[in-house]
Amino acid sequence: MTESITDLIEKRFAEPVPAGTSRQADGATALILRHRSRRHFKPEPVADGLLRMLFACALSAPQKSDLQQVSIIHLRTAGSGEIARLIPSMPWIAEAPVFLLFCGDGRRIRRICDLRGKPFAHDPLDSFMNAAVDAALAMQNFITAAEAEGLGCCPISAVREIADDIVRIAALPDRVFPLAGLCVGYPSDDPAISVRLPMALTVHVDRYDDSGLEAAIDDYDRRRGERNPLNPLKQRAKDRFGTTDSYGWSEDKTRQVSEPERLGFGDLIGRSFGIRF
Numbered sequence: 231m232t233e234s235i236t237d238l239i240e241k242r243f244a245e246p247v248p249a250g251t252s253r254q255a256d257g258a259t260a261l262i263l264r265h266r267s268r269r270h271f272k273p274e275p276v277a278d279g280l281l282r283m284l285f286a287c288a289l290s291a292p293q294k295s296d297l298q299q300v301s302i303i304h305l306r307t308a309g310s311g312e313i314a315r316l317i318p319s320m321p322w323i324a325e326a327p328v329f330l331l332f333c334g335d336g337r338r339i340r341r342i343c344d345l346r347g348k349p350f351a352h353d354p355l356d357s358f359m360n361a362a363v364d365a366a367l368a369m370q371n372f373i374t375a376a377e378a379e380g381l382g383c384c385p386i387s388a389v390r391e392i393a394d395d396i397v398r399i400a401a402l403p404d405r406v407f408p409l410a411g412l413c414v415g416y417p418s419d420d421p422a423i424s425v426r427l428p429m430a431l432t433v434h435v436d437r438y439d440d441s442g443l444e445a446a447i448d449d450y451d452r453r454r455g456e457r458n459p460l461n462p463l464k465q466r467a468k469d470r471f472g473t474t475d476s477y478g479w480s481e482d483k484t485r486q487v488s489e490p491e492r493l494g495f496g497d498l499i500g501r502s503f504g505i506r507f
């Protein structure tokens with residue numbers, strides 16, 4: 231493939247970005263720019279040794295204060311089948327030869343405190359967030375390393391929709407919570423690169439400034455629609471918002487967040503970490 235870094239960045243943003251390099255795309259930079267979530271997999275298994283290497287990569291991620299508040303659960307037996315049945319809208323869970331749970335783990339350090347006779351005195355919400363961030367960084371490292379090995383992944387935050395079932399299936403104790411599931415396997419499709427919001431909205435210099443939002447979103451919807459068209463027959467919440475000819479990213483996402491989602495998850499975290507929301 232003879233693509234330059236500039237070409238890949240143009241694919242990611244559907245507009246040219248002055249990136250100060252015309253070199254050929256290779257190495258980690260190219261791999262990261264080419265990232266796509268994968269939702270179709272070959273039946274080919276993933277070797278245990280390769281998985282162990284990818285776990286090592288995941289656990290090489292930076293971790294807040296070196297507390298290492300992540301646990302990865304490899305659901306090898308019936309668990310992933312049950313999760314797939316509980317989330318029928320995402321058939322890629324059943325199709326993936328490997329299904330993992332990346333969990334924030336606020337339990338381990340508290341157990342070590344008990345072992346060493348120390349109190350745990352950190353702020354509960356900050357402590358929850360640190361564990362969530364550690365798990366997220368580990369999952370991203372896993373994804374990047376897996377993609378370097380020719381595998382594809384799809385994170386599944388929908389596991390938080392069925393948090394009580396996940397707690398039961400994976401025997402998660404208090405203070406260990408699912409950040410996301412992860413489908414892993416050899417991809418059998420070739421989806422388009424998902425176009426990101428323009429850096430004019432997401433990268434700020436010196437001060438936060440979203441004064442250009444309105445114009446930028448219209449433009450983003452148009453450019454994104456050309457590269458990642460949405461199926462006009464699959465408009466969300468038609469009963470509340472009807473159908474429209476201009477169904478772009480912003481219409482889709484605002485309809486998505488206008489529906490309640492994961493209202494029980496706060497209770498689980500609140501109970502577990504002693505946080506009152």
Ligand SMILES: Cc1cc2nc3c(=O)[nH]c(=O)nc-3n(C[C@H](O)[C@H](O)[C@H](O)COP(=O)(O)O)c2cc1C
Nearest residue numbers: 265266267268320384385386387388389410423424
């Ligand atoms: C924390 C997290 C949770 C996600 N949950 C789901 C999910 O439940 N189901 C799904 O199909 N994709 C899920 N995704 C994948 C996103 O939809 C995807 O990353 C996004 O559309 C951008 O596409 P890309 O990864 O191909 O660039 C999740 C991604 C992240 C980072």
